[in-house]
Amino acid sequence: MGVAAVSLLTTSGLTRHFSGIHAVEGVDFTLEAGEIRALIGSNGAGKTTLVSMICGRIPPSAGEIHFDGRDITRWPAHRRIMAGMAYTFQISSIYAGLPVFENVALAARRKRRGRAAEAATQEALMRVGLWERADQPAGDLAYGHQRLLEIAMGLAQSPRLLILDEPTQGLSEGEIAAFKALIRELAPATTILLIEHNMSVVMELAERVTVMDMGRILAEGTPAEIRANRAVQAAYLGTG
Template sequence: MSLLTTRGLSKSFEGLQAVNDVDFDLPQGEVRALIGPNGAGKTTLVGMICGRIPPTSGSVSFDGCDITTLPAHKRIGLGMAYTFQITSIFAGLDVAENVALAARRRMSGDAVEEAVMAALTRVGLSDRINQEAGDLSYGHQRLLEIAMGLVQAPRLLILDEPTQGLAEAEIAAFKTLIRELSDNTTILLIEHNMSVVMETADRVSVLSFGEMLAEGTPAEIHANADVQAAYLGTG
C-alpha cells in the first residue's frame, strides 16, 4: 500500500511551470530517492508534499487520506517529518533543546529527555548535547536537523540534501543510519550524492524540468539513457 500518493500535482510561479502533472507513489517501508538536475523542481515538489507550498492543481494523499489543503503543522501531526535544504535549527539554543522542541510535539516529561538522547546518539551528536547549535559546523547542523526529525518518530521522513556539507566519514555513517531507519520508517531522500542514492535507495525517481522522467531501481536508473542525458551527463 502507498503511504504517500500524488496525482496530477502541479505548481506554477507567475507563469513558470516548476512542477507539471506529477503522479508519484511511495509505498510504506520504502527508501525512495528523488534526483534531478538543479532547477528540476525537486524542492517545489517536496514543498507541496509537506504542505509548505500550495499546489496550483492536483492532489496529495497520505495513508489514503486527501491532505491537499492540510497545513504543514497538521501533516506533521499525521506522521510526516521534513528536514530543509537550508538548515532550520534554532542557533541560539543548545543541541539538546533543539531536539527537545521537536520532541514535545509528540510527548512530555521524562520521555522527552530519553527520546532526545536516543535521537542524538543515532546521528552521532550525543557528545555535543550542551553545545550551542549555531556553533556547530554546517555538516553537524544537518545532522542535528535529522535528529529533530527522528525524535518525532515519523511514519514518513523527508530529507532534503541531507549529506550536503558532510565529511566523507559522516556520509558513510549517514548511509548506515538510513539503512537502519528503513526498518520502521518510510524515507523520501532528495540527494545529489549518487553514491548515497545508489547504496541506500530501494527505488529512484528522476525529475527533469518539473516532470517525472523515470522511476526504477538504482541499477535501472543508472542504465537509463534518458537519465544519463538529462542528469548523469553521460548521454
Template sequence: MSALLSTRALSKHFDGLVAVSDVDLDLTVGEVRALIGPNGAGKTTLVGMICGRIAPSSGTVAFDGRDITALPAHKRIGLGMAYTFQITSVFARLSVRENVALAARRRLAGGHVDSAVHEALAQVGLEERAGEEAGNLSYGHQRLLEIAMGLAQAPRLLILDEPTQGLSEGEIARFTGLIGGLRGQTTVLLIEHNMRVVWDVADRVTVLNFGEVLAEGTPQEIHENRAVQAAYLGTEAG
C-alpha cells in the first residue's frame, strides 16, 4: 500500500527544548495508526506539525506524495485532513446539527449537507441531540460532536487527539466500533492513552518517548516490547 502521509526527520525545538526529534512516520492508505507515549513525549506537537498548526524547526511533511511542509492548516484541510484536539472547539451557541453542518459545507453544497450531517451524527450516536445547543453537551458528548464534525468532511486522513477522554464505557465501545468501520476507507491517526482502545482498533502503533520514536509495530509487537514496557506500558497499560 502506498503512503498517504510521510514525515522525514521532523523536529521541533521550543527555546532550546527538543519537543520532537527526527521523526520518520509513514501512514498507509486506510490504516488505523495509534500514537502512544508518556505525557510530554511530543505526541500533540507532532500532530500539530502534521496538521499545519505548528511550524517544524526542521524536516518535512508529505501528503499523498506532495510536500506540504509550508502549507497552512486550512489548505491541508482542503487536501483531505480533519482533526480534533484535546480541548474541544465546538461552537457552543450553535446547535449540534449546525456545528456538523458547518464542517460538512467545507466539501458539500445544498441538500447533500443534510444527509451528511445526519449520517455523521448517527455514526457517533448523537442524532437525538441534534437540536440541542452544543455548549449544553457534556464534555464527552462534545468530543463525540467533534468527531462527527470531522467525519462530515469525509476526510482522507482523520486525526484524533485523545478522543475517548471523558467518554463512558458504552461510548468508548461505540467509538471502537466506529473506528473499526472506518478501517480501509479512511486513514486514522489516533493519539490515545486508553490502551484497551489502542489494542482493539490499531493496525500499527508508534511509540514516542522524549520526542523520539522508541518503537513501531503491530499492537502485539508493541505490547511485548521490553523497551516500551519499561518506558510506558508498565505504568500506564497494566
C-alpha cells in the first residue's frame, strides 16, 4: 500500500462577491504537499481572486481555508508568510530604486537575520540566474528579469507553498527552459501553485491541472485528462 498524500492546503466553499459579481463561488480545492499544480482559465475566470483569498490579500465572502492543518481563513497576510506561504504579487512588486540583492534580502529578512538572510539571498539569486546582476538597480532589469527577481524574493523565504502568478510572462525561450528546470528542482520540497497561460509550460510541469470558469472549478485532472476534456476544450482550450 502506498503512502497517502498529505493535504497542505484545502479550501471549502470559498466564495468572493464584489458588488453582486460572483468572482469565486463555492470553491473546494485541495493541494497536496510536494506537488506542482497549475491553475488555468480564461481572463475573469476567478484564478487571481482565488489565490488572493488563499494568501490573505482579500477576505472571502464565505468559506474556509486550511493550511498545514490550521484554519487560516482570518489570518492576515504576514502571518501566512510566516507559516510558509509566499505569493509573487504579495511579496510586492520590486523596489525599483534598490539593488537586486537588496530586493531579495528584504524578503529573506522576513524569516532570517544577518548572515543567514544574506546566504538565502545569494542562493535565491543564483537559482534564478540573477546573481551576476545583484548590484544592478532592480528598475533597470528587463521585464522578464523582474519576474525572475520576484521569484527569487519568494524563494528567499524558503516557503512550503510558492504561488506563482504568470511567472513566464516576458521570459525568453531560454529563460522559460531554465524556469522549468528550477520548478522541477524545487519540488517536492516546495509545493508549487502555478497560474499560467503558457500551455506548454502547464502541460510539461504540472502533475495536476485545475481549470476555473466563471468563478467555479470546471475540471481537475492530469495534463492528459485536461487536454482530452470536452468541457475544457469548449471553455478554454478553444478546440471544442
